[in-house]
Amino acid sequence: MNEYISVNPERIKWCCNKYGISDSVLAHKLGVNEEKIQTIFDSNQVQARVGLTFRQLEKLAQTFSESILFFINNEPVIEENLLTPQFRTMESQIPNLDIQIKKIIENVVSQQDLYISLLEELGEELLGFSPIDLNDLSLEKAALKVRKWLDIPSSRKLSFKDYREKIESKGILVFVSNGYSGSWKIPNSSKILGFSFYHEKVPVIFVKKDNENSDNQSVFTLMHELAHILIHKKTIIDSTDVITSDIRIEKEANEFASNILVTSSMLDTIDDDLKPDNVQYYRDWVKNITSKYSVSTDVVLLRLLKNGRVSQREYHEYREYCAKERDFYFSLPIARDQNIPRRRYLEPKQIFGESYVRVILDALQNNIVTLSKASNYLDGLKIKSIKELERSIYG
Secondary structure, three states: OOOEEEOOHHHHHHHHHHHOOOHHHHHHHHOOOHHHHHHHHHOOOHHHOOEEEHHHHHHHHHHHOOOHHHHHOOOOOOHHHHOOHHHHHHHHHOOOOOHHHHHHHHHHHHHHHHHHHHHHHHOOOOOOOOOOOOOOOOHHHHHHHHHHHHOOOOOOOOOHHHHHHHHHOOOOEEEEOOOOOOOOOOOOOOOEEEEEEOOOOOOEEEEOOOHHHOOHHHHHHHHHHHHHHHHHOOOEEEEHHHHHOOOHHHHHHHHHHHHHHOOHHHHOOOOHHHOOOOHHHHHHHOHHHHHHHOOOHHHHHHHHHHOOOOOHHHHHHHHHHHHHHHHHHHHOOOOOOOOOOOOHHHHHHHHHOHHHHHHHHHHHHOOOOOHHHHHHHOOOOOHHHHHHHHHHHHO
């Protein structure tokens, strides 16, 4: 016979409200009927509380990314201690965030705090984020200044990895979603592209990496979030709607990002006389730039729109064409990644970046964290994989 463990209904209610989980959805996740959930919620007195089995408690903890102890604690929830300012800021921007996105936001905040505290324990200086002075500059001039600051060449093609490393060298952490299922994967159905956490010492950018769009969308999102950090100094979450947003700071971030990636001299290589009548051929029209500099057609068109070389109607027609194309793509059975071997030991570096991973490994080598904690901080990497990760970084 299963032993039932008394739970705190107020803490379960708080989590359900926080993540927008209904009684029926929670019942399904725990494998119980709705009446059981309602009975738990009605048991407000500690002595009369209804319990869950240990397995059901495990499912409850997994659903909300909390510990089992969190739900059997008799103390009330104090929101100020559990909700970070970043979380409250982003929830106010997009109130109905997917539960997985909310978990990722909380995880990013936790990793950022961990990174700063471990650096202090290691006695190391922070990488030294020192924002470039962009005051009183137009967005175009600010973008050119940032290109020089990041040392972006005009003579060769850069990948997302290249741009990421240049931004990380300026003391900004860049986290990337994982393509495999897990705590760092953004659901394919989600419209979230990325977000920025402004911090005076260690800002963080998070980017959804879209394999089907190669580097192009991810690079633009990276630069868009960089604009929020350098120009707006704000914590912002962005969705696919951002590209056509009328919100001032989003329009500024779009213009800033597109100017960093596509300079005026690049635009001069496009022949307006060859502009197709049908928007579905725009990719071929601007291919000499998109193939050479790892930028999307969208980014080039944004620059051409700003310069009056593409009309608002033409740009929106192209966006509608892309939306239909994307919907068709997601309607197909996805099997393209099935034959790609998974190199698990490299995933923490791909998700968190080398700066973050080095600090965790340094803390492990200096006995500041245990192997178990290092595993937890590196996305649950197993001991064998941690050794492989060390070799990939230190040789």
